[in-house]
Amino acid sequence: xxxxxxxxxxxxxxxxxxxxxxxxxxxxxxxxxxxxxxxxxxxxxxxxxxxxxxxxxxxxxxxxxxxxxxxxxxxxxxxxxxxxxxxxxxxxxxxxxxxxxxxxxxxxxxxxxxxxxxxxxxxxxxxxxxxxxxxxxxxxxxxxxxxxxxxxxxxxxxxxxxxxxxxxxxxxxxxxxxxxxxxxxxxxxxxxxxxxxxxxxxxxxxxxxxxxxxxxxxxxxxxxxxxxxxxxxxxxxxxxxxxxxxxxxxxxxxxxxxxxxxxxxxxxxxxxxxxxxxxxxxxxxxxxxxxxxxxxxxxxxxxxxxxxxxxxxxxxxxxxxxxxxxxxxxxxxxxxxxxxxxxxxxxxxxxxxxxxxxxxxxxxxxxxxxxxxxxxxxxx
Numbered sequence: 291x292x293x294x295x296x297x298x299x300x301x302x303x304x305x306x307x308x309x310x311x312x313x314x315x316x317x318x319x320x321x322x323x324x325x326x327x328x329x330x331x332x333x334x335x336x337x338x339x340x341x342x343x344x345x346x347x348x349x350x351x352x353x354x355x356x357x358x359x360x361x362x363x364x365x366x367x368x369x370x371x372x373x374x375x376x377x378x379x380x381x382x383x384x385x386x387x388x389x390x391x392x393x394x395x396x397x398x399x400x401x402x403x404x405x406x407x408x409x410x411x412x413x414x415x416x417x418x419x420x421x422x423x424x425x426x427x428x429x430x431x432x433x434x435x436x437x438x439x440x441x442x443x444x445x446x447x448x449x450x451x452x453x454x455x456x457x458x459x460x461x462x463x464x465x466x467x468x469x470x471x472x473x474x475x476x477x478x479x480x481x482x483x484x485x486x487x488x489x490x491x492x493x494x495x496x497x498x499x500x501x502x503x504x505x506x507x508x509x510x511x512x513x514x515x516x517x518x519x520x521x522x523x524x525x526x527x528x529x530x531x532x533x534x535x536x537x538x539x540x541x542x543x544x545x546x547x548x549x550x551x552x553x554x555x556x557x558x559x560x561x562x563x564x565x566x567x568x569x570x571x572x573x574x575x576x577x578x579x580x581x582x583x584x585x586x587x588x589x590x591x592x593x594x595x596x597x598x599x600x601x602x603x604x605x606x607x608x609x610x611x612x613x614x615x616x617x618x619x620x621x622x623x624x625x626x627x628x629x630x631x632x633x634x635x636x637x638x639x640x641x642x643x644x645x646x647x648x649x650x651x652x653x654x655x656x657x658x659x660x661x662x663x664x665x666x667x668x669x670x
Contacts, residue, residue, distance in 0.1 A: 380591045381591070382410075382414075382590045382591045382592065383419060383463075383464060383590060385463065386419055386463040386464050386504075387418065387419060387420065387463055388419070388420045388422065388460065388461065388462045388463055388464075389419060389420070389421045389422070389462060389463065389464045389465075389466060390422050390424060390456070390457075390460050390462035390464070390465045390466070390503075391403050391421065391422065391423045391424065391425060391465075391466050391467075391468075392424055392425060392449065392453075392456070392465060392466070392467040392468070392469075393425040393426075393429070393467060393468035393469060393508075394425060394426065394427060394428065394429045394430070394468075394469065394471055394472050395425070395426075395427035395428065395429075395573065396425070396468065396471060396511060396572075396573060396574065396582075397423065397425025397468050398423070398425035398426060398427050398626070399425075399573065399579070400423050400425070400619075400622055400623070400626065401576060401579035401580075401583075401601070402579040402580070402582040402583040402586070403421060403423045403425075403583075403622060404601065404615065404618055404619050404622055405579070405580060405583035405584075405587075405601035405604065405615075406421060406583050406586055406587060407421040407618045407622065408601065408604075408605050408611075408614055408615045408618045409583075409587055409592065409595070409604060409605075411614050411618065411660055411661075411664045412604075412605050412607065412608040412611050412614055412664060413592075413594075415661060415664035415665045416665075421622075422460055422462070422625060422626075422629055423622055423625070423626045424456055424460070424626070424629055424630060424633065425468075425626075426447055426449075426452075426630065426635055426637050426640075427637060427640075428440070428444075428446045428447055428472065428637055429446065429447045429448070429449055429469075429472065429637070430446050430447075430448060430449065430469065430472045430473045430490070431449045431450075431467075431469035431470075431473060431487065431490035431491055431493075431494055432448075432469075432473040432483070432486040432487045432489075432490040433448040433450065433486060433490060434446065434473060434475055434483060434486055435475070436475045436476070436477075443638070444636075444637070444638050446472060447635055447636045447637045448636075449469070449490070449494065450490070450493060450494075450497075451635075451636055452633060452634060452635050452636075453494065453497050454497065455633050455634060456633045457497065457498065457501040457503070458501075459629075459632065459633050460629065460633070461501075462501070462503045463503055463504065464503060464504045464505075464506065465498050465503050465504070465505050465506070466506045466508060466545075466586065467494060467505065467506070467507055467508065468507075468508035468509075468510065468511075468547075468582075469487075469490070469491070469494075469510065470487065470509065470510025470527060470530045470531065470534075471510045471511060471513070471527070471572060473486070473487040473490070473510075473530070474487070474523060474526040474527065474530065476513075476518075476519075476520040476523050477520070477522070477523065477526070478521070478522035478523070478525070478526060479522070479525060479526040479529055484529070484530070484533075487530060488533065491507070491534075495542075504543070505543065506543045506544075506545060506586075506589070507534055507537075507542060507543065507544045507545065508544075508545045508547055508582070508585075508586065509530070509531040509534045509535065509544065509545065509546050509547055509548040509549075510527050510530055510531055510547075510548060511527075511547055511548065511551055511567075511568075511574055511578060511582065512524065512527060512548055512551045512552055512555065512567070512568075513526075513527050513571055513572060514555065514566055514567065514568055514571040514572075515571065516566070516571070517566050517568060517569060517570060517571035518568070518570055518571020518572050519571070520571070527548065528548070528552075531546065531548035531549070534546075535549075545585050545586050545589040546585065547581060547582045547585045547586075550581055550584075550585055551567060551574075551578060551581050551582075554567070554577075554581060555567055567581075576600065576601075577600070579601075580598075580599075580600050580601050580604075583601060583604075584596070584598070584604075594607070601615060602615065608664070608669055609666065609668060609669035610663035610664070610666060610669060613663055614660050614663050614664060617656050617659055617660045617663075618660060620656055621652075621653045621656040621657060621660070624643075624644065624649050624652050624653055624656075625649055625650070625653050626643075627640075627641045627642070627643030627644070627649075628643035628644050628645070628646050628648075628649030628650075629643065629646070629649075630643060631643035631646075632646045
């Protein structure tokens with residue numbers, strides 16, 4: 291059974307049709323899940339960021355769907371301008387100096403974290419925000435583990451075993467947590483498992499609040515039953531994600547990546563029935579990770595990523611964008627292993643990181659290279 295344990299980076303197969311869709315865009319495709327049928331909100335960013343769209347795509351792609359009523363669409367545009375200070379992008383992560391990512395092997399794999407980090411370097415080179423990735427493969431927020439997990443070698447790690455240490459040592463201003471993929475244990479929906487998941491999230495919220503940090507939840511990515519082994523598990527995660535989104539009414543800060551991934555997959559499968567965001571049904575490839583990063587960035591206030599096809603396309607607005615992304619990836623790998631080692635965990639088989647002092651020095655050196663590129667006058 292494929293599970294979110296080993297950080298596999300499944301690569302999506304190429305589409306056989308010449309028609310492409312933008313990750314995170316709003317397809318008009320049908321799916322068995324209601325999220326795949328709903329349209330995304332009308333996007334007045336298309337008008338305000340036409341230049342960014344030209345930079346990102348000149349390939350005749352479909353644009354987002356607008357409400358059929360022109361009057362309603364104009365109202366949405368007007369409301370968007372009114373709430374955004376006349377079109378000026380609001381400050382993203384105001385006052386934050388350190389952002390901590392928590393999650394399972396999908397987070398540990400790190401591509402979406404790399405993309406968020408690179409976005410800030412290419413857009414706001416003067417800001418100093420450290421993004422730490424402490425995702426741990428196999429982990430759950432529910433504390434559940436199926437019998438014989440990992441061929442009986444070890445049970446799934448429980449986030450709450452290490453959470454207090456991680457928060458105390460990293461002292462984040464913001465925590466971005468993505469859980470759920472492993473929490474239903476790859477079985478059909480059951481009230482008992484669901485209660486353990488929701489209670490685990492509540493405990494996470496309480497601990498982060500005590501630490502004085504802001505918490506941003508991310509819904510679990512989709513489970514693709516056409517590729518993975520777990521009959522009924524797609525619906526389980528649909529229900530987990532729906533519940534999380536519904537908590538916005540209780541002032542939870544929730545980024546929905548589940549719905550956009552459903553919609554993107556449904557559209558691509560209209561023209562390529564073998565297309566997959568995750569080759570094993572669980573671990574997203576580059577496209578899936580970009581959809582996650584895209585939704586997080588949009589939630590934070592980014593208004594120039596909706597039409598980017600990938601993290602690479604996103605950084606190309608900067609002269610040295612691709613070099614910056616590669617250096618960010620190197621830096622993230624060094625810090626991830628070092629911080630996981632320094633904070634401790636119960637997951638065997640992990641890389642032993644450098645001593646934290648040494649890792650931070652190497653990370654600092656890489657950061658200086660990134661900032662030199664990011665602030666190059668020739669890139670203006």
